[in-house]
């Protein structure tokens with residue numbers, strides 16, 4: 001911790017107790033907090049040339065009030081104050097909302113300066129900032145004024161003053177922490193100067209330079225932390241050194257009904273090499289929907305079995321657990337492995353038997369939901385944990401397992417392509433494998449967007465598809481997370497379709513059904529006993545029925561883009577051409593844009609980049625995800641390029657820090673403290 005971080009607010013000479021309290025409400029507890037409480041925007045108070053200003057532009061002017069202002073009350077508390085003002089030979093109208101108290105100050109002939117939004121047609125400015133006195137005008141005109149987010153009790157003026165004083169008294173103590181070499185390389189401002197200018201820039205250029213430096217610093221330090229976490233994992237944790245004869249692996253791959261793609265082979269080799277190493281594997285496997293990740297999971301499970309260990313596969317839903325257990329059985333049981341599934345809806349007796357099999361080592365592969373690890377399931381010899389989708393298997397879970405005496409290898413699989421910026425921050429401490437190739441013979445999925453009143457055409461399409469022997473999904477959205485409405489909705493559509501599509505057989509699947517029921521419906525659909533499956537998003541991940549070639553998604557505008565892509569990935573899994581129809585009447589242009597993107601590309605990475613910029617990193621990864629780094633200045637959707645540089649530099653610095661020269665002592669100290677904190681990154 002630096003000196004400034006330890007320094008209390010009361011060490012600021014002019015500060016009052018009341019101000020200390022107000023700052024604490026904003027989580028500002030030390031001088032350092034105050035120095036780094038950066039503005040979230042700036043008011044540009046440089047004088048504008050109104051003849052050049054465009055409609056709606058933010059302008060600042062200095063001029064003279066002419067005549068008397070007029071005040072109109074709009075209800076009890078709201079008011080509109082209007083004054084005329086002469087600016088460079090032009091008379092403009094100034095409008096203030098809810099600032100009636102200014103009326104008496106706006107006397108005829110008074111020189112004032114204001115900033116606000118320009119209405120070119122009416123020659124009018126809606127004022128957001130007023131400078132009445134000469135002193136104020138001298139101080140602020142020509143400047144960028146910092147705007148801080150505030151609580152009710154503290155005034156903008158006060159916080160500006162306190163931040164300024166903090167710099168006057170302690171600014172000199174801000175230490176440089178970036179290596180000198182880097183500062184020279186990128187022509188960075190010093191840390192103290194950049195921090196000061198982030199609060200009080202005098203021009204856009206100064207602000208740009210300050211931001212550039214501080215964003216880099218934030219990302220550089222974060223990346224250093226990530227590299228350390230990786231290094232610590234590798235150095236301190238002793239993993240299982242699996243003995244895996246490649247010949248046996250070849251037996252398994254040769255027994256598959258298809259040859260592995262090049263990408264699958266490459267990923268398989270990466271994983272096997274991790275399993276053989278004496279440090280625990282911590283790998284993220286990314287592959288677009290249908291790219292063949294399950295086979296890779298099977299191979300990895302088989303590999304640890306060869307070396308005498310059990311493996312667990314964790315999936316998000318019970319349907320998926322059943323399905324994966326089934327396909328793993330098909331691939332692995334002929335090779336002598338016993339695959340069991342452990343799901344919530346099991347009968348007590350059956351469950352007890354399975355638990356026993358896991359404990360005595362009779363079960364080689366266990367498939368289940370996340371509860372598999374959280375509950376008191378005792379493994380005999382757990383060597384590999386694979387998680388599918390959304391469940392990050394982090395430090396916490398590892399610790400829990402270590403306490404039970406296991407330190408398994410970990411493989412996280414995801415079909416949501418994660419934009420690179422997020423992959424290297426959120427999953428930064430993991431190794432990444434990517435399956436960037438689809439199995440041969442896949443036909444692209446054609447996607448169409450139709451409005452709701454085209455329903456009859458959609459019906460004709462479903463009938464046509466089923467007539468040729470194929471099958472269709474009809475997906476209904478969750479409405480406001482309410483299971484009940486969701487149920488009704490899918491139920492309504494189901495009832496409607498049973499009549500409209502007769503004699504085709506239609507099934508219904510939703511989250512509230514009992515596990516056994518769900519399984520029966522899925523089974524019937526997989527066997528083509530049901531031609532159409534009406535479902536909520538429970539089929540979103542992983543469900544694999546290659547004969548299904550049509551997907552209709554109701555109210556498609558209610559879904560995130562990545563989710564639509566996932567859903568769409570349920571078709572196009574066999575050799576027949578597939579179609580996805582999005583039904584939506586989006587109300588906004590963005591909504592229309594989103595539907596168009598879906599019809600234009602099948603590339604999961606393009607879609608997820610788009611999704612990320614529309615929703616931001618937090619929503620993109622889902623609210624349940626914790627541990628997403630929060631940056632003060634950097635914005636992962638905007639600052640990708642700086643992130644790339646910072647990451648590459650951090651990798652170099654972490655490797656070389658021991659040799660850093662004396663001038664980089666402060667960086668050394670800081671990195672050392674980050675190193676100890678690295679374990680808490682998760």
Ligand SMILES: Nc1ncnc2c1ncn2[C@@H]1O[C@H](COP(=O)(O)OP(=O)(O)OP(=O)(O)O)[C@@H](O)[C@H]1O
Pocket residue numbers: 258259260261264287288289290291292293294295414415439440541542543544546569573
């Ligand atoms: N190399 C391959 N050649 C041909 N078919 C393959 C190949 N690999 C996998 N498949 C088949 O492709 C389909 C999709 O594979 P899989 O379910 O493993 O994909 P996935 O990446 O797990 O998809 P999702 O993310 O949607 O769960 C399956 O029917 C599988 O048998």
